[in-house]
Amino acid sequence: MAEQLEVIRNERKQYIVVKIGNEQYGIDISYVDNIVRMQKITRVPKAQSYFKGVINLRGEVVPVMSLRTKMGLEADVFTNASRIIILKLEQQGLFGVIVDEVKEVVTLGAAEIEKSGQSVNGSGESFINGIGKNGEELISLLDINTIVDDRENV
Amino acid sequence: MDVSQYLEIFIDETAEHIQSLSDNIMELEREPDNEDTINEIFRAAHSLKGMAGTMGFKRMQHLTHDMENVFQEVRSGNVKVSSEMIDILFQCLDAIEGYLDAVKTTSDEGTEDNEAIIAALNRFLAVEENKEQKEDVAAKDHAKTGKVYEKKYLDIAFSENEKKALREAEEAGQNIYGLTVYVQKECLLKAARAFLVFKAVEELGQILVYSPSSQDIEDERFDQEFSFYLASESDYDAVRRAVVHVSEIETVVGEQLKYGAIEEHVRKTEAAAPIAQSEAPAAVSPKSEPATRDAKQPAAKGKTANKPVTNRTVRVDIEKLDALMNQVSELIIAKNSLVSISAADNGGSQNQTFHEQIEYLERITTNLHESVMKVRMVPIESVVNKFPRMIRDLARKLNKKMELYMTGEDTELDRTVVDQIGDPLQHLLRNSADHGLESAQLRAKRGKPETGTIRLNAFQEGNNVIIEVSDDGNGIDTESVKAKAIDRGLVSPEQAEKLSQKEIIDFLFMPSFSMAKKITDVSGRGVGLDVVKSNIETLGGDVEVKSKLGEGTTFIVRLPLTLAIIQALMVEIRDEKYAIALGSIQNIEDIPVKDIKYVQAEEVIHLRGMVIPLIRLDQILDIEPKEEEPESLTVVIVKKGDKFAGLVVDNLMGQQEIVIKSLGKYINNNNKLISGATILGDGEVALILDVNTLM
DSSP, X not given: OHHHHHHHHHOEEEEEEEEETTEEEEEEGGGEEEEEEOOOOBOOTTSOTTEEEEEEETTEEEEEEEHHHHHXXXXXXXXXXXXXXXXXXXXXXXXXXXXXXXXXXXXXXXXXXXXXXXXXXXXXXXXXXXXEEETTEEEEEEOHHHHHOOGGGO | OOOGGGHHHHHHHHHHHHHHHHHHHHHHHHOTTOHHHHHHHHHHHHHHHHHHHHTTOHHHHHHHHHHHHHHHHHHTTSSOXXXXXXXXXXXXXXXXXXXXXXXXXXXXXXXXXXXXXXXXXXXXXXXXXXXXXXHHHHHHHHHHHTOOOOOGGGGOOOOXXXXXXXXXXXXXXXXXXXXXXXXXXXXXXXXXXXXXXXXXHHTTEEEEEEXXXXXXXXXXXXXXXEEEEEEESSOHHHHHHHHHHSTTEEEEEEEEEOHHHHHHHHHHHHHHOHHHHHHHHHHHOTTTHXXXXXXXXXXXXXXXXXXXXXXXXXXXXXXXXXXXXXXHHHHHHHHHHHXXXXXXXXXXXXXXXXXXXXXXXXXXXXXXXXXXXXXXXXXXXXXXXXXXXXXXXXXXXHTOOEEEEEEOTTXXXXXXXXXXXXXXXHHHHHHIIIIISOOHHHHHHTTOOSSEEEEEEEEEETTEEEEEEEESSOOOOHHHHHHXXXXXXXXOHHHHHHOOHHHHHHGGGSTTOOOOSSOOSSSOSSOSHXXXXXXXHHTTOXXXXXXXXXXXXXXXXXXXXXXXXXXXXXXXXXXXXXXXXXXXXXXEEEEEGGGOEEETTEEEEEETTEEEEEEEHHHHTTOOOOSSOOSEEEEEEEEETTEEEEEEESEEEEEEEEEOBOOOSSSOOTTOOEEEEEEOTTSOEEEEEOHHHHO
């Protein structure tokens, strides 16, 4: 696995730990452009259901997706702790994902990551490429590239 | 020799000459005896040769030289223009264009010798042409004009420093030469020539005085001659030879001078007549030069008078303009937020001046945007110019008679759009030539003129530019398109029966749906209209087809005037805000609900003699319906070509200048209802409705 090899090579990576529902997810910090508070999201008609719409990020129009909808969980409830994590992919530019809460930044080495290609949510799709162990806690590591992969429409 | 700084000029001017050659050769084909055209071609070929030579592109020089030779013969009446000759000439042009492309990408002409073309060219030459003959003609030309080569260097007014330099050089035992170099009239890179002359003589000595100043010479601010004083140890003949050796130099006049004699001459002219004095500085300052020259040589008037114009334009990299446009966009967003603060403060205590200043700012930003936009606009001429030639080639290849008529070549569009519109248009024209027009026999049978007509009309309509490509050919056979669609399994036969004319024609825009019965190398490979459509849609435009079987087909390409900023009407539907481009709005009406009529179960309104379909935006945009229908509806009447539709909205929020932002690649926007987004004054994002796809 290319990712796996990369992890071994780079030894230790930093992850932002976020909460969605009861689970903790880790997002590779190298993809993260910014974390912003919840703001008004403009709905885009006829867009994919998991895209909540677009926001204004310092003068740029950035699409925002709901990981909950994408993963088949119940709808988002926005609270004071809700955040939009702005991610950047080399090719396609910026997009945001909504999370319930941002907890901390952890550093994980290859030894603390267990490779996982298995579906966790049971829907047959996996957005996770590994499980990180941070002390007692388990963190599902999100595979950013599969999140934006548009399988729903194929 | 470093000529790289002239490379850009070379590329631009070569492209211009190729275009002018192409136009003139077409003209020549029509009127083989038109002397003006022949001369024009000769001049263009000659200039091309000269420029290629200067830049050291030997192969290109060789080819253009032989072209020039052929025209020399045509001009003197030894050779008649034939259709084979025209073909070869077009091949030459293609070859030159090939060189130019190579130069553009690699700064080198490449290694293609094009010997076949050169050999073909030489076959036209009845007599092997030689250099003397040509120079003969050149000399005759000069004799005709009766030009006198003046010793302009005597008129130079020296500064104290220059006098000192001259004196010192003479005291050091060097010879002083005054020289005036005349550049050929057709010479294009005059500054480059001057540069070469200076380079050549500087190997022999040192230039002490320039007239005009060396800066002016470098910037090409001189007419046909320039003068200089040289201090050198070589004899006059060596200097003269060095100068004449540079190509495109008409002649050089000069002599060895003693400093005393120079000073004497200057004193004499100064003392003799005050009028003469005005002549002396004239040589130095290019501004007053035309006036004095006019008096002396009325014949040269036209040339001198339009000289300064070239210096008023500036070449700007398109990227810099993009950056400028982006900043203007940012400014407009910032302005919009100020405007919304000002509006929110309406009843407040803010003083009058604040609001006035905001209004002033609005005016400035709007003007600024318009100016930047205008700078980016270029006529579509540069793109459509190559089409007559293409149609000519197609006519020969397809063995059909056809004529292309173009109007509105001066219609302007954003540079980015113009750069990308060439391929789609070319495709539509090929399509008309190949599929549209019938063979001559069939045309005769149908009682149409033997020569088919293809038209390209461009014009502006509101915020759009329309380009129509039409032919008087066969038209689209909707029945056979339908059959093919059924054949392909795209629709069932039952469905097909219900399809409208337009829906059937839309099949043609589907990927790999080719109607060509046999594949030619002109078209019919199934990569075609779908690419045209997607190309035009990426530019924010759309394509429409009108066709009548047996009478012809018209493709209507609609393009936005600008890509970045538009005037828009902001509307509200429930709590969502949308922008509608002002350019497509006809008017706004309040329609009582009881006036809504039904035609084929669709809602329509009857307005001033027109039946206009109603579009309920809330339904189309998946917005929750209102609990109760109000008594009257606010309807925005929009227009696309000659079609109208009424968009039902809840509220009008007013007109605003908006900056178009893309929605990005992530969000699916398959039906293209939304053409983009914009950021409002309060920082909120509003979507822009694409009226053209709604209708």
